Amino acid sequence: MDMRYGINPQQSAAHAVPVNPQRPPIRLLQGQPSYINLLDALNSWQLVDEAARTLERPAAASFKHVSPAGAALAGEVDEVTARLHDVDPASVGELTSAYLRARDADPKSSYGDFVAVSHEVDVELAELLARVVSDGIVAPGYAPGVREILAKKKNGRFLVMEADAGFEPPDQESRDVFGMRLTQERDRVALTPDLLSDVQVGTLPKEAESDLLLGLAVLRHTQSNSVCYLRDGMTLGIGAGQQSRVDCTRLAGAKVDTWWLRRHPRVRSLEFRPGVRRQDRVNWQIRFIEGDLTPDERARFRAAVIGDPGELGADERTEWLTRLSRVSFVSDGSLPFRDNVDHARRHGVTSIAEPGGSIRSGDVEEACREHGIALARTGLRLFHH
Template sequence: MRYGMNPHQSATVEGGPAVIGGAPSLINYLDALNAFALVREADDAGGLPAAASFKHVSPAGAALAGAVDEVAAETWRTPDAAADSLISAYVRARDADPKSSFGDVVALSRPVDAETAEFLRTVICDAVIAPGYEEGAVATLSAKKSGGFLIFDAGTDWQPPARERREVLGAIIEQDRDAADLAAALPAGALDETRRRDALLGMATARYTQSNSVVLVRDGAAIGIGAGQQNRVDCVRLAGDKARVWWLRRHPFVRELPLVDGMRRQDRLNWQIRFAGAEMTRSQQAEFTELFGAEASARYDERTWREEWAEKLDDVTLVSDGFLPFRDNVDHAAEYGVRTIVEPGGSTRSDEVAAAASEHDIDLVTTGLRLFHH
């Protein structure tokens, strides 16, 4: 490998997907392997092309192919993306948290076609993994980063072994790979077709997200992922805040910020996110006023438009990789438009959790299946 976890660590690898472009590091391998496993399971469960945007061993976004809404189409300049296309899956995945997706590893569940390859050429990403590439796609991607863009070919027959093994600080650990049937864990008839699809996408995403994790899914796309927190309610809040910013980016005030000559797409996106989420420092507020004008600056300090718009976010499914230990998880979830919760169950306070769900008119589905991942 180019290096291990950090540039001062040398590393080697045996097995895994074929590298047909660039020189990967250890983190690139970890992202690519986990991301490809996620999208393949999501595709199998949903029956549609799936994509994930991976950063630092957790997904920033994951989605099935579907309609690309006006904001995403405008942002990513993909007005003609078909609802059943591979490119639509990745646009929806990347649009969930575009601040985090900057410089991501892209995972795709179907062979990369010319349209998707051309799109990937235009965005800041570091690598792609897929089960093959259609004619011309590799040549298009190889031109990125002066030939240094990473291209993994997972092939169509790749299967991870039934047992997985790692060595950590001298300890050798071996376990069964987590291959539990996600669909079988969902009680039959508990959810309608749309919410079942969202639940399965959320479960596949949680399975490959660093624990503790919570995934918020809406219309076949994970719009907020809270990863790697030491307590579960922080996962809910983190996922919810990301989902809320995604939703607020659809508000006219955010969409219609004045265009600034010469401003790059990612810079504009970052300003929209700061504006939508009310997360600017004082120095950033001064710069924002200079760039976008006094009217936009005055709106930044207003709370009413954000609160009114946030209340319209609805039909969200929350998937938790572990049981919800306290009702505060449900109380916070209700603030982000959650109408369905899917969790393993089994907490000593499950009765309180169920009561909270009932109070908020949230459907609670327990699976008995924990999906921790480290």
């Protein structure tokens, strides 16, 4: 497969070759991918396929730069998400609901995303994709009429890839880096409820078990260090690729706060003038939440909205954030200090899954007891690089 270019446009000579030419894992149906597009497709497909198989529900992911901005299972689409995308939450189909929930986790980052879904793309999802800014999709199949809809997107440059749902990857995987070939055994540990059986603190509710398993599937395909917050079968915030784990925890926690504050009555009541694009509405909602508008931004914000929305005060923010609960938190590596737990608790976390084995795991356990957080030790590290 000839690629449009490598990681950067100046790396013009780029191509991909399947290990087994007779059975490639994905097939290109439309467009010409870049190196990053292909990495996004391969990583995101593995995530949604594993999540759907593990939890027996359709799954979707919104990928940017080889890590998910959001991932979710099929489920209820709330009024905030439905209004943003002009859909009827009472009639939206399962696969579309999974993608809407995945994209809504971090809609600012999902702008121009690569989409992955675990099941055949239907017309409903194709028509939704025609209205959002995204670069491509990977799925195990496409219903009649869907490819014709997607062919019109980006003047035919929208990438459409078909995954082989029955593909079995080789036992070993390799990559070349600066003249060295690195080879390792593929990680084949199944993500089963047994991984959550070693509960050190409290009791895991059934819904938390499902969210924690989804979190493990997400982090298995997210650049390390990584953590994620989840609730009701969807990610609320993902922190990826930081050198410090607590930085991941704080970064992802800030995204959780933004997700929840977008549901504040003051934010929901913002009315935008006709012609303000969807992504601009998202960006203005977030800037309104952040509250540190520059004078120039304030003038442009006032021109975009109807009326004077005032400001979201610190007391209003704090009171609303205390209402968030039943959030699960997963870490791809051992929590090295209790500060991760202390920060996670500020974002409604009541359940945590992490490998354990740190020299300060006792401190982590004690922090969970203090905060009333259930703690499961998986014994499984899920680094991904």
